[in-house]
Amino acid sequence: MTQFTRHSVETAPAKSQPILENVSKGMGFVPNLLATMAESPAMLEGYMTLASIFDKTSLSETERQIILMTNNRLNGCVYCMAAHTTISQMKGVPEDVITALRENTQIADAKLEALRVFAETINKSRGWPEESDIQAFLAAGYTNQTVLDVILGTSLKVLSNYTNHVAETPLDAAFSKNAWSETQAVG
Numbered sequence: 001m002t003q004f005t006r007h008s009v010e011t012a013p014a015k016s017q018p019i020l021e022n023v024s025k026g027m028g029f030v031p032n033l034l035a036t037m038a039e040s041p042a043m044l045e046g047y048m049t050l051a052s053i054f055d056k057t058s059l060s061e062t063e064r065q066i067i068l069m070t071n072n073r074l075n076g077c078v079y080c081m082a083a084h085t086t087i088s089q090m091k092g093v094p095e096d097v098i099t100a101l102r103e104n105t106q107i108a109d110a111k112l113e114a115l116r117v118f119a120e121t122i123n124k125s126r127g128w129p130e131e132s133d134i135q136a137f138l139a140a141g142y143t144n145q146t147v148l149d150v151i152l153g154t155s156l157k158v159l160s161n162y163t164n165h166v167a168e169t170p171l172d173a174a175f176s177k178n179a180w181s182e183t184q185a186v187g
Contacts (some may be wrong), residue, residue: 002166005039006035006036007036008030008035014041015045016039016040019048020035020038020044023048029172029174031172031174032170032171033164033169034047034048036163036167036169037163043159043163047159047160050152050159051156054149054153054156058145059146061091061092061093062094062097062112063115065087065091065093065097065098066101066115066119067153067154068080068156069085069098069101070101070116070119071123071161072157073182074123074124075123075161076165077157077160077165078180079160080161081102081178081180082175082178083175085098085102085175086175089178097112101116111141114136114137115137115142117136118150119153127151134147
């Protein structure tokens with residue numbers, strides 16, 4: 001397997017250093033994913049910018065995490081499932097929602113379940129949902145804007161999930177209590 005460097009602020013390319021410095025100040029450490037992405041300043045900046053933009057959607061934290069964790073599960077990203085479980089817990093996402101996302105079971109709230117199903121449809125169809133899928137999503141109370149926001153969140157996960165796959169990013173200690181494997185997803 002090709003080895004990827006996990007950079008520190010000091011070893012990162014010059015254009016990645018300020019981004020890693022900001023992350024370190026905000027989180028108290030540089031997650032291995034970002035330390036790996038730092039090899040490509042454009043990748044690191046693109047990921048951080050897109051994540052910031054995704055946070056500006058009209059979706060709640062719970063809704064954003066549903067989109068992200070659904071993609072993490074479908075893409076088999078062990079790192080991101082653990083990281084987003086931790087983030088979800090810190091941000092107050094209901095535990096039953098987190099469990100459903102980790103185990104691939106239905107979310108009790110019908111509207112949130114419709115979001116999970118639609119996020120799964122976008123991923124599995126590679127962006128070619130049936131018209132009936134879109135109409136069911138809209139009937140659940142979402143909008144055309146939300147359809148596009150699901151695509152935005154899916155795009156964000158392609159960057160992180162695929163990076164973790166090729167780099168075999170090791171899980172950070174901060175996320176280890178929420179380690180996950182695909183065998184935990186029952187459906």
